[in-house]
Amino acid sequence: MTALQLSPQVTEALDAGRPVVALESTIISHGLPRPRNHEAAIEFEEILREQDVTPATIAVLDGVPRIGLDAIGVRRIAEEDLAKASVRDLPILAARGASGATTVAATAHLAAKAGIRVFATGGLGGVHRGASESFDESADLSTLAVTPITVVSAGVKSVLDIAATLERLETYSIPVVGLGTTVFPSFWLRESEHTLDWSVETPDDVAAIMAAHDALGHRQGIVVANPIPAHQQWDPAEHDRVLAQAFAAADDAGVRGKAVTPFLLGYIVEASHGRSLEVNLDLARNNVATAGRIATAWAGRRV
Amino acid sequence: MTALQLSPQVTEALDAGRPVVALESTIISHGLPRPRNHEAAIEFEEILREQDVTPATIAVLDGVPRIGLDAIGVRRIAEEDLAKASVRDLPILAARGASGATTVAATAHLAAKAGIRVFATGGLGGVHRGASESFDESADLSTLAVTPITVVSAGVKSVLDIAATLERLETYSIPVVGLGTTVFPSFWLRESEHTLDWSVETPDDVAAIMAAHDALGHRQGIVVANPIPAHQQWDPAEHDRVLAQAFAAADDAGVRGKAVTPFLLGYIVEASHGRSLEVNLDLARNNVATAGRIATAWAGRRV
Amino acid sequence: MTALQLSPQVTEALDAGRPVVALESTIISHGLPRPRNHEAAIEFEEILREQDVTPATIAVLDGVPRIGLDAIGVRRIAEEDLAKASVRDLPILAARGASGATTVAATAHLAAKAGIRVFATGGLGGVHRGASESFDESADLSTLAVTPITVVSAGVKSVLDIAATLERLETYSIPVVGLGTTVFPSFWLRESEHTLDWSVETPDDVAAIMAAHDALGHRQGIVVANPIPAHQQWDPAEHDRVLAQAFAAADDAGVRGKAVTPFLLGYIVEASHGRSLEVNLDLARNNVATAGRIATAWAGRRV
Ligand SMILES: [Mn+2]
Ligand SMILES: [Mn+2]
Ligand SMILES: [Mn+2]
Numbered sequence A, B, C: 001m002t003a004l005q006l007s008p009q010v011t012e013a014l015d016a017g018r019p020v021v022a023l024e025s026t027i028i029s030h031g032l033p034r035p036r037n038h039e040a041a042i043e044f045e046e047i048l049r050e051q052d053v054t055p056a057t058i059a060v061l062d063g064v065p066r067i068g069l070d071a072i073g074v075r076r077i078a079e080e081d082l083a084k085a086s087v088r089d090l091p092i093l094a095a096r097g098a099s100g101a102t103t104v105a106a107t108a109h110l111a112a113k114a115g116i117r118v119f120a121t122g123g124l125g126g127v128h129r130g131a132s133e134s135f136d137e138s139a140d141l142s143t144l145a146v147t148p149i150t151v152v153s154a155g156v157k158s159v160l161d162i163a164a165t166l167e168r169l170e171t172y173s174i175p176v177v178g179l180g181t182t183v184f185p186s187f188w189l190r191e192s193e194h195t196l197d198w199s200v201e202t203p204d205d206v207a208a209i210m211a212a213h214d215a216l217g218h219r220q221g222i223v224v225a226n227p228i229p230a231h232q233q234w235d236p237a238e239h240d241r242v243l244a245q246a247f248a249a250a251d252d253a254g255v256r257g258k259a260v261t262p263f264l265l266g267y268i269v270e271a272s273h274g275r276s277l278e279v280n281l282d283l284a285r286n287n288v289a290t291a292g293r294i295a296t297a298w299a300g301r302r303v
Helices: A008-015 A036-049 A071-079 A087-096 A104-114 A139-144 A162-171 A203-215 A236-252 A257-271 A275-301 B008-016 B036-049 B071-079 B087-096 B104-114 B139-144 B162-171 B203-215 B236-252 B257-271 B275-301 C008-016 C036-049 C071-079 C087-096 C104-114 C139-144 C162-171 C203-215 C236-252 C257-271 C275-301
Strands: A020-023 A054-061 A064-067 A083-085 A100-102 A118-120 A150-153 A176-179 A198-200 A222-225 B020-023 B054-061 B064-067 B083-085 B100-102 B118-120 B150-153 B176-179 B198-200 B222-225 C020-023 C054-061 C064-067 C083-085 C100-102 C118-120 C150-153 C176-179 C198-200 C222-225
Touching (some): A008 A020, A008 A054, A020 A104, A036 A054, A036 A071, A036 A275, A054 A087, A064 A087, A064 A104, A083 A087, A087 A100, A087 A104, A087 A139, A087 C203, A100 A104, A104 A118, A104 A139, A104 A150, A118 A275, A139 A162, A139 C162, A150 A275, A162 B139, A198 A203, A203 A275, A203 B087, A257 A275, B008 B054, B020 B036, B036 B054, B036 B071, B036 B275, B054 B071, B054 B087, B054 B104, B064 B087, B087 B100, B150 B275, B198 B203, B203 C087, B257 B275, C008 C054, C020 C104, C020 C275, C036 C054, C036 C275, C054 C071, C054 C087, C064 C087, C064 C104, C083 C087, C087 C139, C104 C118, C104 C139, C118 C275, C139 C162, C150 C275, C203 C222, C203 C275, C236 C257
Parallel strands (some): A118 A150, A176 A222, B020 B054, B020 B118, B083 B100, B118 B150, B150 B222, B176 B198, B176 B222, C020 C054, C083 C100, C150 C222, C176 C198
Antiparallel strands (some): A054 A064, B054 B100, C054 C064, C054 C100
8 A cells, every 4th residue: 555654653563563553633633722732642642652552643744644643744733724634535635745634534544554453533423413314424434334443432422413323333333342331422421321232341352352353354443432531521511501502502593504513513612611622632632541552452462 | 264163064065065044043032932932943944954955043152153053052042041143243242252143134244254145034124114313224234235145034024114124225236036026025914015126936046146146246135035925924904903003002102212113023922912923933934945945046056 | 257248349448558438328228218319329439439538338238237339239228128227236137138228336336347447427326305214315326435436427416415415425435526616516507506625627637536546445436526518507597497396296296205206307308398308418428528538537647
């Protein structure tokens, strides 16, 4: 796959069978305000390096999908105005020599192509509320249906249709495993109203499932639902209040279709006076640390 | 595929190019009451052996997907309290050494991996009524979109959304062929209100389609719609009456979402005083016998 | 793939790396009245030959998928009463030795199997209005999700749900690129109300995206949205009036489900006094000519 460019650190780690974790770039370019996003990008990588895990932050720079960025690359995804790039945008960016921040779908796709098996993100994309009419369903789900990678997330944001998202994951034959929980988390909160069929206790348990998945020749991704630590979650009452306000505001403003989710997310950041961003950062750190431990457990099995 | 364990009989039959038919285990563990389910499991295998066809009942026992069970295995699926296992549950059961009864999706998936080309079940899973909102669509359909196996069923239970199920089969490019009928059956009844584009008369006709399918390199499954013999079908008037009662009862009880279909099926067994179970057994026997003839025709082509 | 039969001209052109464009046959057998359809089939091929591009009209004749027809074959698709054949019908037609006119899905599928990389059609199939309930979604979209071919179309007919169709294309990770436009066309009109993320100016730009797509190992199709030239489009006011009439007539006549789209299309031909057919022919010619230029650009890159 000469179209991808792996950093020397990532190449070396993969060749040596050492743990590597993929990180996405839209959380940096679109999910967090400057300059905090730059600090976060550096911090996520540091969390992994402290575990002796090699970070592979993924983005498209000047047309080339880069698997592992140097300091200049990390600065670029934090400071440039990048378009979001999903899987289908990659050939177009490549043909133009343009840059883009990779979504969960594109990051998972590129990481798997590079041979990386574990990926940390904040929340998965999903089925949007109203998708019954709009058909707005994130390519994150359909991409994971054909992409063998373990994705560690804090579930799905409660602005989406969580029930429908879990159904799609089932229809796509994508395993969903709670880590230390039997309840699917809802991003800012440790819980949604949806229980899970399967729960595991340790990163080793996840690695064992990955091994069985490989032995069976399965090509789907594995979703690890990793709730934010209890002391860091958003206060559920405040979360519910702000979300109800956000939905009402979208309704009042006559926002429709694809514009709804971005409107809601913007509203929530503002109405929560930054609290939702704090939680977002905390859950992302937690996912990165957990992904590091799963990658380490995975590398340990392969010795 | 060392993750699967084929019985010596199945290995031998496949190696010799002799006919083999896969059988699922959820019909035994969840579809029929004890001890009748054990008798049925044995009978289904006998129907095939009498045709000189090797049965391959499929289940996960102690973490291992087993393709073809011995007498102890058949007893276990009838007597143990097994979870239903779909494709995405297989790596988790494997990692835990746990057991499970395979759904249509998982059975088709494992059978195809083992090299088996014909599979008999009762009814296919499908799109649930209300799936427009709930997104509840069986992984049976999406799995058959990428699994080259011929599935003999009596159609889809009328508690599901048959029209939507047929549309999904079309969207997934899965051929649906009526055997001796131009009407899609509705499990307990020979007919639904939906006509089929294609009808064939004999098992040889099905085998010829399978050969063309292979020659074209297609990887989808083929659905053979095999209506229950006329003298065995449920009385249509009684069927309609019991179904209407069941839907009304679900409504009265406020049952919603994923709970609806199991509620309806339980209600129907009870309200029909066991008649629906009789029909279920008869159509399953008929599907097994038909699958045996198709497997025999298929083996005959390959000599 | 011995199941396909390539014409000597197509084989020769592909072997020599010369440009080839696939053409579908349902537009001939079902989209245009006789004998105009025969003239159109010949004309589409001529447009390509004048560019030194080899036409590969695709159809199933006597069970055999033919990639490139001779004069007798072209006459047959224009004059025989052929069934529409989608991907899932191919093995059945093959087993019976029957003939069929290939849909966008089947043509794309067969062309890609034959090694052809560019395909011209009129309009893509899509998500039908009311698909939220009916689940009626064309296999054209799902087939392009796994078929590496560049399809040149004038978008999607406005009788379909264009917004939902564009969402499905996104979920399937199928790139959609406007050629000389930033607005998705709606078949008879240069524009719909939907803007595109990506627009290119030249056939070379499309070929560059195809090259990047290949380098990334992507297996989806690429949709090139190619609006009809401005002077040839249907008068928007008349289009809107006739469409509104058509929808009202379908409603009055109580037409439901799968019958709606054919009813609307028939109504529109009649109510427009043939104007819609003129536009259909013009946009098809334009797509064929554009596809020829893209195929030429593609062949040029590979020297
Ligand atoms: Mn979307
Ligand atoms: Mn379900
Ligand atoms: Mn349809």
